[in-house]
Amino acid sequence: MKYIVLVGDGMADYPLKELKRRTPLEAAGIKNLNYFARAGTLGLIRTTPRGMTPGTDVANLAILGYDPQRYYSGRGPLEALNQGIRYGRQDIIFRCNLVTAANGKLIDYSAGHVTSEEGKELFRALNREIGTGSLKFFPGVSYRNLALLKKPAGLASLLSLRTHPPHDVMGKKFSVIFPKGKGAGMLIGLMERSREILETHPVNARRKRHGKGPANMIWLWGQGTRPEMPSFYRKYGLKGAVISAVDIVKGIGRATGMEIIDVPGATGYFDTDYEGKARYALKALKKNDLVFVHVEAPDEAGHNGDIKAKIKAIEDFDRKVAGTVLKGIGAYGNYKILALTDHPTPISLRTHAPDPVPFAIFKNGDNKRGKAGFNERDAKKSRLFFNKGHKLMEFFLKNTLTPALSPRGRGIR
Ligand SMILES: [Zn+2]
CATH class of the missing domain: 3.40.720.10 (Alkaline Phosphatase, subunit A)
Known part of the structure; x- marks a missing residue:
């Protein structure tokens, strides 16, 4: 059969x-x-x-x-398995969308379906500017990317943070849809910092010239540990x-x-x-x-x-x-x-x-x-x-x- x-x-x-x-x-x-x-x-x-x-x-x-x-046990860790990312039981994987932000709001969960090649370039910049020994970004397909936090302090509270899938909160204000809970400040800090790096990146200058939405921010959600x-x-x-x-x-x-x-x-x-x-x-x-x-x-x-x-x-x-x-x-x-x-x-x-x-x-x-x-x-x-x-x-x-x-x-x- x-x-x-x-x-x-x-x-x-x-x-x-x-x-x-x-x-x-x-x-x-x-x-x-x-x-x-x-x-x-x-x-x-x-x-x-x-x-x-x-x-x-x-x-x-x-x-x-x-x-x-x-x-x-969360979306991020399942996707990480597919990308062959090695991570331990004490590590957290986040889904890390490339999104379009404007006027304090989330405009597009997919950043206009940014290409994987563009994503790779953007994450190279992010890894260089804000990546550390314990924080690393992994570009995937189009807007669907990942971030790995190695053995973070406060693992349990990070796991229980309330994060929103960006496709569910389009058009809403960041003040309403940013992560909430203990440890949220660290994530919000990363997301805000990513804007400064991505907004002026040549990839986005090119996208804007062609009338496409810029991939000008990361959105962290769907966190979890290894299933x-x-x-x-x-x-x-x-x-x-x-x-x-x-x-x-x-x-x-x-x-x-x-x-x-x-x-x-x-x-x-x-x-x-x-x-x-x-x-x-x-x-x-x-x-x-x-x-x-x-x-x-x-x-x-x-x-x-x-x-x-x-x-x-x-x-x-x-x-x-x-x-x-x-x-x-x-x-x-x-x-x-x-x-x-x-x-x-x-x-x-x-x-x-x-x-x-x-x-x-x-x-x-x-x-x-x-x-x-x-x-x-x-x-x-x-x-x-x-x-x-x-x-x-x-x-x-x-x-x-x-x-x-x-x-x-x-x-x-
Ligand atoms: Zn489905």
């Missing part, structure tokens, strides 16, 4: 009046996802445990079968691989001992090579039992509040990823596909929401003629609900019941 998990990041949404009270999933042409739901099994999964912040990190941990309440969790193989006895353009998902793959497969042209944005991801996933099944494919684009469209782009990204995910996988996977004989999204990124909120999301499981031979489609409304009406999202993976891997025999009622907790 071969398994493929297809995650369209942030696809779920709320009904929009611009779409006649439909959600983007309901409005989009998603032939393949609907086929999985109709011929296979449709259900609902809570990927963000109550009380936790909805994020790609927490949600994808749950999808892979790891209880986020037990294993989640400790059992490998995917140890948990399930299956060899797994991860395909994603974003560090956080690859980091989860590393933390769980899965193979990381890099796909040329996978960007994490609208121009990503969707078909390339699907082709690489199919190829990776030769050596692996399970391949986890993550596509970031619908989430970016949600953050941008762009309905058209979101529908397009969902349709691309359906046709180029799900469709290509469905066409090719039959060559392996018996297979199962789990298609889902990690969390809603509603157009109206422009950030993540904790609501449960639809999932569909399709295996070769499934031929049910259901009417329900792959969308929020139909999934809510389905009889299968995983309130503890991390239980879904085991159900996906182990359950061999035909859909008609699936557990009745909302019984799976």
Whole structure:
């Protein structure tokens, strides 16, 4: 048996009046996802445990079968694992966005999707000016970078500092959204100092000349220490691989001992090579039992509040990823596909929401003629609900019941 998990990041949404009270999933042409739901099994999964912040990190941990309440230790450390940064148990890793600041406010969480090359130059300057033996910056992909604090004094208070994901606080005043708690002053000091260094940097002079937002500040958040969790193989006895353009998902793959497969042209944005991801996933099944494919684009469209782009990204995910996988996977004989999204990124909120999301499981031979489609409304009406999202993976891997025999009622907790 071969398994493929297809995650369209942030696809779920709320009904929009611009779409006649439909959600983007309901409005989009998603032939393949609907086929999985109709011929296979449709259900609902809570990927963000109550009380936790909805994020790609927490949600994808749950999808892979790891209880986020037990294993989640912050976003920064997971991304650091992916970058191969060596750090000890007493060290803290922060996510360190490059952002655009103006008039005492955070204007853009991505600094206009600053390029990785520009980021590298900017962090070279930061490391030179404010880096020390115990503070180091690591440029990553685009605006997604990291900062390492080695064995800081007051580790516990730094870990419990309240920091804000910059994509959640765009347009707000720094006085409101700067870190709060014991030790916050040190972080605020670094962020303010970074402005002085970055504002006048030649990279930003060039960006401004071209009418682009300057990457004129760092934003520290998502801090944590090294995660400790059992490998995917140890948990399930299956060899797994991860395909994603974003560090956080690859980091989860590393933390769980899965193979990381890099796909040329996978960007994490609208121009990503969707078909390339699907082709690489199919190829990776030769050596692996399970391949986890993550596509970031619908989430970016949600953050941008762009309905058209979101529908397009969902349709691309359906046709180029799900469709290509469905066409090719039959060559392996018996297979199962789990298609889902990690969390809603509603157009109206422009950030993540904790609501449960639809999932569909399709295996070769499934031929049910259901009417329900792959969308929020139909999934809510389905009889299968995983309130503890991390239980879904085991159900996906182990359950061999035909859909008609699936557990009745909302019984799976
Ligand atoms: Zn996500």
